[in-house]
Amino acid sequence: MKNVRRMYWPELNFVGPGAIKELEKEIPKKGWKKILFVTDKPLVKLGMVAKIEAIFKTAGVAYVIYDESVPNPTMKNVHDGVDLLKKEGCDAIVSLGGGSPQDVAKAISVLATNGGKIGDYEGIELSKKPGLPLIAINTTAGTASEVTINYVITDEVRKIKMVMVDPHCLPKISINDPELMTSIPKSVTAATGLDALTHAVESYVAQGAFCLSDALSLASIKLIGESLEDATNEGTNIEARSKMAWASYIAGLSFSNAGLGIVHSLAHQLGSEYDLPHGVANAILMPYVEAFNAETHPEKFGAIAVALGKDISGKSAKEAAKVAIDAFFEFAEKLEIPALKDTAFNPKDARRLAEQAIKDACTGANPRIVTVDDLEKVYMSAYNQKV
């Protein structure tokens, strides 16, 4: 409690069913000339892009669409988006999607005002100026990219994920409307929901955790325990979708300020190497990583177990930690997350991926100090399904 903490989150946030209507009120206040609207093709197909276009038309603002964002978005996405923004003379950005379009939009925003190539900003706080104004509309619960100071872009040449931690990318306004999430497929709901759980858990046990992030992380874990299965199995259950929208948003506020850990460091490599979806990679790795972390830092896992509705009465810290880790395994099984051995992962790559993961921006926040050997062992323990 002796250290000064800084907390970043968007200056205005709308969360709840129907939140998207607020966009109609906010856009005319801005006086923007032309918006770059960043999204992806699946959302065009689902008709969600047309809904936002209708709002732009009602608000009387010009816009141009960039809808080429791909899962595990690339440098090409970012540079193509910047070229379009410059060609069209856009002075603001609106993003619609899960983490991928959000990360592309954040990267475009930083490049639009700072210049250069996105690789120039890999690392911590390397840009000099605030990015172009960005309104981020989230459609998954989820990555929470709409509220964080981080973004991740794949360098398709080096085959690595570049992690940028930079307050200059922070959206001005975030919108989380569970009504936009009801058509998200079951497997995506499960994977993105477990990404949100990973955010809440990693931020709760991170070295940078503090009183406010602790409260946020536990609140998020509780909501996920109450609603993720229902949101996955009954996509139109608006109560469950609302709880997950809040859980994702709250976990984002926490990890953006407290940090993450090696679930994300290791998962980033599986995304860049094998194009494994981010949530799936996290969901596979989290039980094994947290079993490893709990060996030396079991003290906070009991509270995670309780937040997930488990009984830990009479248990030691280590026994209570095991209850939490068993609950993570239970989630992965119920939500049909594949095993690492059933993905494209090749155990021969484990050493090389561990060498990359140790350099990931998330590694330093992990509660247990790690070596490349440790990271390789975690990959192999997930591969062999042995804690």
Ligand SMILES: [Fe+2]
């Ligand atoms: Fe994540």
